[in-house]
Amino acid sequence: MMVTTDSIILSSLVPASLAGTSFLSCTFWLIDPISDKQRQLYHSFTQSLCPTITPQFHVVGASPDHLSADIGASFNPEMLHIVDARLIKYWPTDIPFLPCPIVVGIDFIETKSKDHTGAAIVFFGPESTGKSTVSTQLATAFKLPLVTEYVRLWFDIFGCDCNRQQAWTILNVVHAFHQAISKVHQGIWLADTDALASLMWLEWYFGVQPTASLPANLVVDKFYLLCGDDIPFVPDHQRRYSDKREFDAAFAKSYLQKFNADFEWIKGQGVDRLEMAKRYLETKLEPS
Numbered sequence: 001m002m003v004t005t006d007s008i009i010l011s012s013l014v015p016a017s018l019a020g021t022s023f024l025s026c027t028f029w030l031i032d033p034i035s036d037k038q039r040q041l042y043h044s045f046t047q048s049l050c051p052t053i054t055p056q057f058h059v060v061g062a063s064p065d066h067l068s069a070d071i072g073a074s075f076n077p078e079m080l081h082i083v084d085a086r087l088i089k090y091w092p093t094d095i096p097f098l099p100c101p102i103v104v105g106i107d108f109i110e111t112k113s114k115d116h117t118g119a120a121i122v123f124f125g126p127e128s129t130g131k132s133t134v135s136t137q138l139a140t141a142f143k144l145p146l147v148t149e150y151v152r153l154w155f156d157i158f159g160c161d162c163n164r165q166q167a168w169t170i171l172n173v174v175h176a177f178h179q180a181i182s183k184v185h186q187g188i189w190l191a192d193t194d195a196l197a198s199l200m201w202l203e204w205y206f207g208v209q210p211t212a213s214l215p216a217n218l219v220v221d222k223f224y225l226l227c228g229d230d231i232p233f234v235p236d237h238q239r240r241y242s243d244k245r246e247f248d249a250a251f252a253k254s255y256l257q258k259f260n261a262d263f264e265w266i267k268g269q270g271v272d273r274l275e276m277a278k279r280y281l282e283t284k285l286e287p288s
Contacts, residue, residue: 037107049172106185120182128235144188172195175195196256
């Protein structure tokens with residue numbers, strides 16, 4: 001795991017069965033030291049996802065092979081281990097790990113919002129509409145933390161097939177991590193999709209879910225940039241079709257409206273789309 005002053009990759013793992021389960025402790029196995037703020041983020045995320053446990057932190061100065069061996073030798077079913085995602089075999093496994101979301105730039109200077117002390121700008125919409133590209137460009141230009149798209153990390157590790165229970169796990173991990181970011185980073189931050197997007201896809205494949213089962217505060221302190229589908233579709237290995245999107249931007253818009261989310265469109269090709277997103281973000285930031 002590489003950690004610098006302006007970037008952290010939290011490609012860590014959490015047991016898949018942790019929701020509603022009591023653990024005696026939570027141990028983070030870290031390759032490099034982390035800042036106090038990064039430590040707070042791990043702690044807050046763990047407490048959001050499984051509030052009955054208390055995190056502990058250990059820096060392990062070992063080679064990947066050595067650390068992998070340590071995991072097998074020291075695992076205790078009463079402990080929640082979080083380790084670097086690249087260092088173990090994923091699925092199936094006797095220890096059901098799942099990946100933690102990735103955030104880049106958590107130690108950037110906090111940039112206040114005009115509307116809230118802390119708020120997320122979420123990129124939302126169908127696949128292949130520029131969410132990852134534009135969010136990364138904005139994070140760099142404005143020096144803001146960016147939480148990358150979690151489901152792509154999941155698919156890279158476990159493959160693109162996903163059942164209903166796994167879809168719920170994805171949603172709950174994303175929601176807990178975003179809650180943790182909001183507690184730790186009292187300023188503007190960016191998200192390439194969020195738990196509402198996870199719910200949209202879950203319902204697209206598995207049907208409408210009972211309202212009572214949904215996490216609270218799905219759209220609180222969030223502003224959405226709805227990415228239009230007016231750019232060419234680009235296939236990749238994680239997308240279902242090679243020549244088209246599964247649904248259009250109008251469907252994504254109806255979903256935001258269903259939850260009374262605050263959103264603005266971003267459209268246009270290339271630089272035009274980026275400039276539209278920049279102008280929107282500038283309206284949310286306090287003048288320097």
